[in-house]
Amino acid sequence: MAITIEIGGDKHKKHAIKIAEMIERASEKKGTILAIRKPNYILDKIIKGKSILALDGEIIVGFCYFQNWENNEFIAHSGLIINENYLGRGLSKKIKKQIFNLSRQKFPKAKLFGLTTSAAVMKIN
Numbered sequence: 300m301a302i303t304i305e306i307g308g309d310k311h312k313k314h315a316i317k318i319a320e321m322i323e324r325a326s327e328k329k330g331t332i333l334a335i336r337k338p339n340y341i342l343d344k345i346i347k348g349k350s351i352l353a354l355d356g357e358i359i360v361g362f363c364y365f366q367n368w369e370n371n372e373f374i375a376h377s378g379l380i381i382n383e384n385y386l387g388r389g390l391s392k393k394i395k396k397q398i399f400n401l402s403r404q405k406f407p408k409a410k411l412f413g414l415t416t417s418a419a420v421m422k423i424n
Contacts, residue, residue, distance in 0.1 A: 302360060302390065304397050307350035314352060314359040315342035321362070321380045328383075336378060344378075348405075351397045353381075353390050360385040363398045367406055374402045374409040 305311070315338040323335055344350040344364035353361030360382040367374050376398050381390050402411060 302353055302355050302385075302388070304351060304353050304361075304393055306348055306397075306401060307345035307352055307364075308348060309346060311345045311350075311352050312342060314362075315339070315345060317359050318352075318362045318380065321359070321382060322378065325380055325383070341378075348401075350378075351394050351401060353385075353394055355385070358382075361390045361394050363394045365398055365402045367402075367409065371406045371409055374406055374411045376402065376411065 318341045319336055319338045326335060341350075341362075341364070345352070349366070350362060350364040352359060361380065363376060363379040365374050365376050376395070379391060379394060379398075381394075399411065402409070
């Protein structure tokens with residue numbers, strides 16, 4: 300089955316727990332400090348349309364969200380995660396491109412930036 304890249308919405312609510320688990324597992328495996336997010340925080344980003352999900356059928360394989368503040372003057376992209384079984388397929392770049400496009404569409408005048416401690420994600424940014 301082909302992997303789809305989708306804007307978060309109500310139909311994706313069921314993935315919030317799995318995404319939070321993916322983030323926590325990646326943090327433990329890499330021994331880095333990732334911003335651990337609770338399922339309710341992820342769920343909020345999904346239902347407000349502030350996230351991008353990569354799906355292999357009904358399997359969540361990637362995720363990223365954005366946060367806006369200061370009257371929508373600033374947008375930060377964060378939380379990029381890829382299921383370890385799907386690494387090396389270019390999903391990170393596809394998801395980052397879509398989260399950029401989505402946040403630019405919703406907030407065209409905002410200043411955009413990415414938050415990460417990952418060297419690989421810094422290269423994408």
